Amino acid sequence: MNELRSKVKELLGSNALELFIGYERGTRLPRPLLAASAEDADRLIFDEYCTGNLAVYLTRKDLVGGKKTGIAASYYAMRNICRLLDENQLQEGAIKIFGLTPEGTLKAFDTIADVRRYLQETPAPSKQVEDEWVQEIDAMPAAERWKFWTSELSKCFKCYACRAACPMCYCTKCIVEVNRPQWVQPWAATLSNMEWQINRVMHMAGRCADCGACGTACPLGIPVHIIAHKMAEMVRQSFGEPAGKGAVLSTFNPNDEENFIR
Amino acid sequence: MELKYIPKTSLNAWLAKVKDSGRQLYAPVAENGKTNFKRVSSVDEISMGHVQTAQSAKGVAFPRTEKLFSYARQQGSVTLQDYDPNALPSTVVFGLHPCDAAAFKPLSGIFGWDTQDKPFSERMQRVTLVSLSCSKCDAFCFCTSVGGSPGNADGSDILLTAVSDEGYLVEIVTDKGKSLIEPHAALFEAAPEVSKAELLAHVEVKFSVDEVERKIADAFESDVWKRQSARCMGCGACAFVCPACACFDVQENAKGAAGDRIRCWDSCGFALFTLHTSGHNPRGTQSQRWRQRLLHKFSYMPRRLAVRGCTGCGRCSRACPVDMNLSEHLKELESIHRTS
Secondary structure, eight states: OHHHHHHHHHHHHTTSOSEEEEEEOOSSSOEEEEEOSHHHHTTEEOSTTOOSOGGGGGGOHHHHTTOOEEEEEOHHHHHHHHHHHHTTSSOTTSEEEEEEOTTSOEEEESSHHHHHHHHHHSOOOOOHHHHHHHHHHHTSOHHHHHHHHHHHHHSOOOOOHHHHTOTTOOOSSOGGGOBTTBOSOOSOOHHHHHHHHHHHHHTTTTTOOOOOHHHHHOTTOOOHHHHHHHHHHHHHHHHOOOTTSOOTTTOOOTTOOOTTOO | OEEEEEEHHHHHHHHHHHHHTTOEEEEEEEETTEEEEEEOSSGGGOOOOOSSOSSOSGGGTSOSEEEEEEEEEETTEEEEEOOOGGGOOOEEEEEEOHHHHHTHHHHHHHHTSSSOOHHHHHHHHTEEEEEEOOSOOOTTOOGGGGTOOTTOOTTOSEEEEEOSSSEEEEEEOSHHHHHHHGGGGGGOEEOOOOOGGGGSOOOOOOSOHHHHHHHHHTOTTOTHHHHHHTTOOOOSHHHHHOSSOOOEEEEEEEETTEEEEEEEEOOTTSTTTTOOTTSOOTTOSHHHHHHHHHHIIIIIHHHHHSSOSOOOOOHHHHHOTTOOOHHHHHHHHHTOOOOO
């Protein structure tokens, strides 16, 4: 923790960085801190509880635009950063990335190639809970599964916390805000809530880092991250590991089995 | 105010009678780790173990989605079907805390500011609030900092306070409340001699709201808004769980030549909220939207409607994905230097 504080202070002090996106102590759990001064940097923490995905701030032009930025990145945030680079949303070399190894030591990355290597060599944090959810839901007869998702999504009041928390939801105008024509009804109702979630997850096909931030963000506890998790699993099964490739919905490969079309 | 006592064993019997007298009963129901107000079909569904429900009770008077009127065009003429208040049911909300009951005052202030809003006022006339004083609180509660208290009866029609595990002190605040009790008077007993204050949760006063309101009235240009809102992601969670937030959007559910005019919840935290047709957005950044949220609640509403837009329920802070803790931010605002 002190190591990160002193490094960030040094980088901010020497003007090598103008902004550092990290964590500080929050009311219950660590929360994001956008540190711009040595004084701010003194509040930084980085431990195993710092799991919120801070990559979401990297595409916020009002905060980051043009600034030399550093970030304390969780495993999944690193996945997002690689993906954002693939999608030309970030510039190679413009961000200084710090990670925390599974052993809890601070690791500074010099290049994105290093980050990609680290992601390949390091086992991803467990998704056991999510896997169990998927197993349980997959095991339901279709009518029961429909009832489950209808009941869950009927609660949604469209605060769009799931969208706001997602590093890959960086569109400045979301499909739900396009009103000429209006694709998705903007008020909260079971059907249009479903349309929204299906749209959201479809747009994540092959792009989602499976970090779970959408589900954590939901103030009503709707397990929307399970839809994304299931989607990530299906994409992997059908198209292999998405790393380094274009998004499955925007690339064409004549060798695709297309076994999902019946 | 009339005082009575109801044994715990009679409470469910009374609520069942109230429900069976042709009223809808809304009460806290626990489901998948979250508690929310739901219309119950049996009083056995009611859950009392929570500190605070995830959502407030405001939906009984200001539903998240509501049809204002319907229209149909036929051969050049238009028929309108106006909002029909006669179709609205009588509703009893049970188990809301004093912060939620108090929040119907700012809501009424907004919906009755100029003309009386028909859907809201018609619903309010049919709503009876049976509140429950708080015997526990958490780190997010701050009712005592904004003029409330865990045993505040303002806004409630009836206020229950747990005397022990055995029963509740019953404060009958309004005639509406009285009418729920009188037909079932046999279930109620004489009030015991108790000190209500000793039965309530201790909610620490975290800041002086008068000082906050004095400070922010002059702080429009302060850089504090930018600093505080840096981590805000711009979702609407805080507004939608807030018992006093009243922003709405008006939408059209058109199907060919017929359709409905819809009112649905909106939030000043959304980037689109103030976007003009021209493309100009007077609140183009999140810091401007955060400033609007706080000034609206703690400056504009107190001045224009003589009521604050916050009752200290703490829901916004519990719901926020990035811990925009409101009482912490208000405490900071209390001590900023005046900029003018």
